[in-house]
Amino acid sequence: MTSATTQLNGTHLIFFSPTQTSAKIARAIGEGIGMGRRMETDLTLDEQTSPIEMNGELCVIAVPVYGGRVAATALQRLQRLKGNGSPAILVVVYGNRDYEDALLELRDTAVQLGFVPLTAGAFIGEHSFSTPELPIAAGRPDADDLQQAREFGKSSLEKWEKLQATGTPITELTVKGNFPYKQLTPGAPACPTCTDGCFACGECIEVCPTHAIHFSEDQSSIETDIHKCIKCCACVKCCPNEAREFNTPFAAILHEKFSARRQPELFF
Numbered sequence: 001m002t003s004a005t006t007q008l009n010g011t012h013l014i015f016f017s018p019t020q021t022s023a024k025i026a027r028a029i030g031e032g033i034g035m036g037r038r039m040e041t042d043l044t045l046d047e048q049t050s051p052i053e054m055n056g057e058l059c060v061i062a063v064p065v066y067g068g069r070v071a072a073t074a075l076q077r078l079q080r081l082k083g084n085g086s087p088a089i090l091v092v093v094y095g096n097r098d099y100e101d102a103l104l105e106l107r108d109t110a111v112q113l114g115f116v117p118l119t120a121g122a123f124i125g126e127h128s129f130s131t132p133e134l135p136i137a138a139g140r141p142d143a144d145d146l147q148q149a150r151e152f153g154k155s156s157l158e159k160w161e162k163l164q165a166t167g168t169p170i171t172e173l174t175v176k177g178n179f180p181y182k183q184l185t186p187g188a189p190a191c192p193t194c195t196d197g198c199f200a201c202g203e204c205i206e207v208c209p210t211h212a213i214h215f216s217e218d219q220s221s222i223e224t225d226i227h228k229c230i231k232c233c234a235c236v237k238c239c240p241n242e243a244r245e246f247n248t249p250f251a252a253i254l255h256e257k258f259s260a261r262r263q264p265e266l267f268f
């Protein structure tokens with residue numbers, strides 16, 4: 001239990017978000033909180049290891065779900081954070097299938113890093129594997145999701161203010177999920193490929209969180225290191241010529257089985 005007696009020192013949005021859905025939710029929550037200074041730490045392309053110290057900000061930590069767990073690269077990048085007792089709003093964003101143990105894993109990680117979980121939420125984002133032909137939660141978060149995220153930010157701040165006004169300690173936050181967490185089943189290495197439409201502009205190189213893409217020796221095409229690829233599909237979604245595709249059998253399965261709209265789940 002942590003006593004809620006300190007003043008908040010602004011808001012700090014922290015995320016890992018290759019296809020930007022977690023970032024959009026984090027920013028909407030930040031808008032809902034609305035008060036004071038707002039900082040942003042985007043860990044998507046940031047491979048540094050130097051510590052990032054929190055200083056009493058209300059932190060929003062948002063990460064995508066991969067295989068029912070926190071995306072492994074996100075988990076690695078979060079290790080730099082030093083919570084120093086700062087309250088945190090914890091968010092997982094998933095592609096309308098399920099988030100299984102990801103939110104519990106994020107809560108436990110946040111505690112280990114020195115944060116005090118205040119509230120938590122599971123939101124829905126367009127699935128990384130979604131295509132125009134096989135849409136999976138296409139276009140999400142949409143206006144309704146973002147409105148719910150803003151309201152969640154507002155209610156989270158209200159929870160903090162109420163606790164502070166009454167001097168009530170923050171008790172352990174209960175979220176959905178099981179421990180031991182779902183076993184990760186490492187799939188066969190795979191990565192997106194380029195079609196003939198690729199004109200080697202290099203834009204996908206810029207957005208790859210693991211630096212798996214590089215120019216060929218003669219600079220005329222691009223190559224991908226399949227062992228570095230985390231299948232995040234940032235490169236697919238950013239290509240200005242729609243020349244990058246990730247052919248996975250999961251897209252059809254997800255499109256068929258998980259088309260019913262799921263709604264955000266919130267924990268206070």
Ligand SMILES: Cc1cc2nc3c(=O)[nH]c(=O)nc-3n(C[C@H](O)[C@H](O)[C@H](O)COP(=O)(O)O)c2cc1C
Binds near residue numbers: 017018126232
């Ligand atoms: C390798 C991989 C595994 C995924 N696993 C899940 C999953 O278990 N459940 C789910 O609903 N969505 C899953 N997704 C979809 C992402 O959670 C979803 O698209 C999320 O919005 C991506 O976040 P970002 O836009 O911040 O990168 C997976 C995506 C990838 C790339």
Ligand code: SF4
Binds near residue numbers: 202203
């Ligand atoms: S962004 Fe598209 S066109 Fe540009 S290098 Fe990558 S795949 Fe090729």
Ligand code: SF4
Binds near residue numbers: 192230233
């Ligand atoms: S090459 Fe792999 S890791 Fe890099 S952006 Fe594309 S899908 Fe993501």
